[in-house]
Amino acid sequence: MRTPTLSLLSASLIFHARNTLGAINWDVYEYGVVESFKWSRPFPDDGTDPGGFHVNCRAEGTFHAKMYKLSDLLEEPPSGLHPWQEGIDHVLRQRHYVGTFDGVDHKGQDREIVMMEWTEVPAPVRHWIEEQQLDESEANENKWLYGVFKKPTTEGERIYQTFKPQPTAAPEGGAEPEKAEVVADKDKIVVFPAGAIYEIAPLWVAKGSKCERELHNLTKYRPQAIDHSILAWVTDHTKPKRELGKRDITFKVEAMAVTETDEGRRSRLMWEKLHRSIKRNDRRIQKEERLKAKKELEQGVTEERVKDEL
Ligand SMILES: *[C@@H]1O[C@H](CO)[C@@H](O)[C@H](O)[C@H]1NC(C)=O
DSSP, X not given: OHHHHHHHHHHHHHHHHTTTTSSOOTHHHHHOBOTTOOOOOOSOTTSOXXXXXXXXXXXXXXXXXXXXXXGGGGSOTTTOOGGGHHHHHHHHHTSOOOOSTTOBOOOGGGXXXXXXXXXXXXXXXXXXXXXXXXXXXXXXXXXXXXXXXXXXXXXXXXXXXXXXXOOSXXXXXXXXXXXXXXXXXXXXXXXXXXXXXXXXXXXXXXXXXXXXXXXHOGGGBOSSOOTTEEEEEEEEEOOOOGGGTOOEEEXXXXXXXXXXXXXXXXXXXXXXXXXXXXXXXXHHHHHHHHHHXXXXXXXXXXXXXXXXXX
16 A cells, blocks of 8 residues: 555645646745645636536636745845834744745745735735734734734834734723824735735635625635635736846735535545545455464464474
C-alpha cells in the first residue's frame, strides 16, 4: 500500500500547486506552504460546475491592490510602506503568517503582504474586519488577519498602531463609549497577507450578487464542496512588475453557492462505501501480518530453546 499512498500525496500536491492560475506555481515546492493553509481550489478552472453539484449562483469581483515584500517596509511609498513599518510589524507579530494566494511562505524578508485602499475593499469585508477589531477577547486571532491603518497626515509621520474603529453601540453598563478618532475612509489603508482573503472570501464578492444573503452567511463556507455550501477561490491574480519599481496587482475572487445533485449523492455514497471496505480489508491484512509475525517470533524462540537444550 506504500506506493499508492505516495502517488496520491504527490497528486494532491500538484493539484494544490495548480490552484490559482491553472498553471503550476513552483513556489509551492520551492518555499512550502504555511501549515494553517487548508484551502485548495474547490471548483474546476474551466468554468464548469463542481462534479456532483448544482451551482445555484455565482459571484465574482476583481480588485486592485499593491503587493509588497517585507523588505519593502523600509522604502518610502509607493514602492515601500515606511510610514506604517512599525504598525505592520506589530500586526504581523500577533499571529502566524497565513501565506500568499497559494499559502506560500517565502520566508524572512521575502514574505509577501498586500496593501489596499480602504475604499477599494468591499463593504461586507470592511464590516467584518471592524467587527473583529472591536472584539475585546484575546483569543480572537481573526483581528490580526487584517491591519487597518490611517494614512500619515504630515511629512514623516509614523503609524505605530492599527486604527481602532468606532464602536456602533455603547457598551453594556451605559458607560460612554471611548471617543474614537474619526478618519475618513479615503484616509485609511489595509494591509494583510493574501491568504487572509480565504478566511472570508465569499464576503469579497457577496455585494450585488444574486445570492448576496447566502454568501454573507459564512457558516456555510467550506474549503470543499458539500451539500448546501458556499465555495470561494482567488481564481486569478497578477504579479507586481518589481523590476520596474511597480507594486500594483489585480486579483479576482469567485464564489458560488452549491447543492449536491441526486446523482452526486448516489456516487458519493458509493465511493464512501468502497473506501470503507478497502480500509476494512487493509486492517484485516495488517492484523493477519501482525499475527503471523508474532507466531514466527514465538516459533523462533522455541527453536532456540530446543537448540540450547540439545
Ligand atoms: C446561516 O446558515 C446556517 C446553516 O445553514 C443557518 O442555520 C443560519 O440560520 C443561517 N443564518 C442566517 C443569518 O441566514
